[in-house]
Amino acid sequence: MRIDRRKLKGIKKAFKDAAFEEAVEKANSGDTNTVDQSSISDIKVMIQQMNDEDDDIKIDDKKSRRKIMRSVKAQACSEKNVKMSWNLDVGDTISWKNGDDIHIGMIIKKRSDQAFKSEREARYGGAIFVMTSGGSFWLNPKNVTMLD
DSSP, X not given: OOOOHHHHHHHHHHHHHHHHHHXXXXXXXXXXXXXXXXXXXXXXXXXXXXXXXXXXXXXXHHXXXXXXXXXXXXXXXXXXXXXXXOSOOTTOEEEEEETTEEEEEEEEEEOOOOEESSHHHHHHHOOEXXXXXXXXXXXXXXXXXXXX
């Protein structure tokens, strides 16, 4: 059954008015202490226990969900091993561009093929040690081309 907003507002207003009138009647009758103090404290204790149980359940649910998500993420990261191998070896002659300049050098060291967590990390994570006439330094294999 669906109730219009106007009817719902009217029902709420009538309920509030009835509760207000009931409170006024109790105040006028002089019977202000209709419920004894022990039952009020019992009700407070029951409400507190219910709230504590709900909080414990919510906290336990959050903790368990958090643990599950962490384990799933850790498992996904551990399973994802991307291997990248470049067609470059020690002793190869290579060239690369640095702005408008073209540099030529020879590979001295190469980091061994590593396992990476993502393709992007594998593409940009490799390194080769190059010796040139201007000095020696590390380069990313993605930026170099091999000379024959």
